[in-house]
Amino acid sequence: MPAISVPRFSRVKQFAISEFGADCANQQKTSEAITRAIDAASDAGGGVVFVPEGIWPCTAIHLKSNVNLHLSKGAVLLFSETPEDYLPGVKTSWEGMECINYSPLIYAYECENVAITGEGTLQAKLDIWTSWYERPKAHMKAIESLYKMAAEAVPLQERDMTYEGANLRPHFIQFNRCRQVLVEGISIKNSPFWVMHPYLCKDVIVRRVKIEAHGHNNDGVDPEMTQNMLIEDCVFDQGDDAISVKAGRDSEAWKLNTPCKNIVMRNCTIKNGHHLLAIGSELSGGIENIFIENCHFENGSTANREYVEGTPDADSFGNLVYLKTNAYRGGYVRNVYVHNCSAEKIGGSVIAIETDVLYQWRELMAAYEKRFTHIQGIDLYNITVGEVSYISKIDGNELAPVNDVRLRNVDVGYVRECEIDNRHVVNFEWEYR
Template structure:
């Protein structure tokens, strides 16, 4: 009897060891990025030794939204439960509802795989802790959502595609939508709990982001194509250590920014193609009182070796920048001739924002015709908000240390337009080897700028 028990114990130990060998945990890789400022290595997950979970084995069926959605969720849960795994989307088109990632999971799209996201708003309920234009709220879930996750990835040569049948009808901003904006603005301005900011109703029509990494870390988004988006396309929010590379992004709808790092740090965006209806990259850090409460700047943001086919700006900073933005490096990017773009670099804020902007470096940029100018800095940008709601608390934004080097365009209205405020001028703007072949108006249009240098 004793020998039998000993044999059972040895077999159990052996079985456990075998399981540990099969279910390898997620490893971590480190990426060193050379920048004009000090920047730590970025940590990203490495799933090379992890088990794969094919969604077909979990009951996924093409053209069956319900079964495929359940299969993806179940595969993610099992991969997470064993400490790390790869959820595989095989070749073919798979229609799905929202996808919620979990820690230590890689969502991998094989070549010729398409994840087609439903256009039905009810498929993105229940509401989740998200944001709308820099204000926290409960809204429709992003199409792909990660909340408080660690070691997550979306990879592969497949495509993520949003059906736009319903979302595109929400692009206009009629009065009921604007009234919901007023409501959220007041809830946030007076620091009402986020749980009270329930913005899913019949009239708000706050479109969800396509991909949101919310309060997460060690993130890799690599190789996939993205087509269409209800709102911002890729939104790292309050997240850390993010690598976005080798993407092909096409989203020409309303507010379709490419990447919006917000209150996030250590972000690398490289070797991507952006074809946007709005800014290619828009760096943000929250709006007004909400961001002052969270008190988290966006910093150490690098974009390099990217191509822009269309978009309002190559890089926009703000206008939601109340948490502060520092240490941004944009290097070796190209704007194709014929792209409809207003600026290469546009920094925008207003009297409600506070925050700060400093240490912005943009180098080695080539562009064709740009509608407005190479550099724009404006401190009174309010858009529809100017008459919609009042200024509840006035805080100006210090802006300093903006460096452009080796930048060229073929035609613009001006090279730079910089409008600071008399009580807080913009400081230290340096242009080196910045040129435009044909300037239609004035070269430099400036108000309230201290220490502008060009050579």
């Protein structure tokens, strides 16, 4: 893994939003002040946009190159719950498919040397977004139409998903096609969708960040087709996965041909979540070189199911490592290392792999090209878990078996179901501690 290029802001001017007209009692004035401060910092060749102590209501924030959004201790950026405040739509993605959608609450597109730092808090109001957690027929038809547009290579500008009823919730933070990114020290509370989404980025550091987001699809960090990334000393308290590594969906990702690789996560605590490490199911561009070290998973039990009851794989929630794909994804997964990690009571397995995860899309996908995902080289070493249902539960594909899985020095206190439940796996090794 090459050295990560770190953003630098040591010799730049500071631009306080209070000097640009921000008003704790006025959302519009605060949003306009933040925009003007970002523009001024950018025009100066770089700068720190400073958010002082206080609760500052705002709408979407669009960062620019060479800008560091810095929240002082006691500062809260409180983001509007009104979807119209995140229009016009921007170039973004939804579960591995590119589209025009509501702006992420904080958005950076094709930026370089960009950061969010400080001891303050980013907080989303959830009033409307919570009602959008539901998946009525209109919402499901919108996702189906987006899938068809992506499969047929419809131009991005024609994939506008901001129409009424589509209800595709925005990410909290998305860095889209950015380079040299830093998120450090801040706290994040609540999120409409995925919390932090580095998409097609290079050289990303997420350090000492605390996330508390218990809503639907509230993953902590979703690196997608991103390369050279470090996540360290963070605390995740999630309604979904702590980290979910992705690489695009199906034919569109095959054309982008950009793997997600060189991702390191270390010294993190997962207070609550579905999985410590999830991979997929959007992995069509390929995923490789994932290293997880010295992380502790406090609660991955079956109790953490507020938004998963009734889903086809609800019983699998709560795994230390969970990889999911299907016969239409293609791509590959290789070189995944999870070392010196621990968990308390988890609902699923130390490692779980599923290769036939289609949810409600099985009938839709039947008309599309099949491409199997090749999975090889999964290494778990020095693992301690108090209680699990399985140590290993792998359901490989008969035509593309999972290869080379090693569990070494694995110590499990109590197994509720059975230790090993594997199908279509070649070269599986398991050593007790």
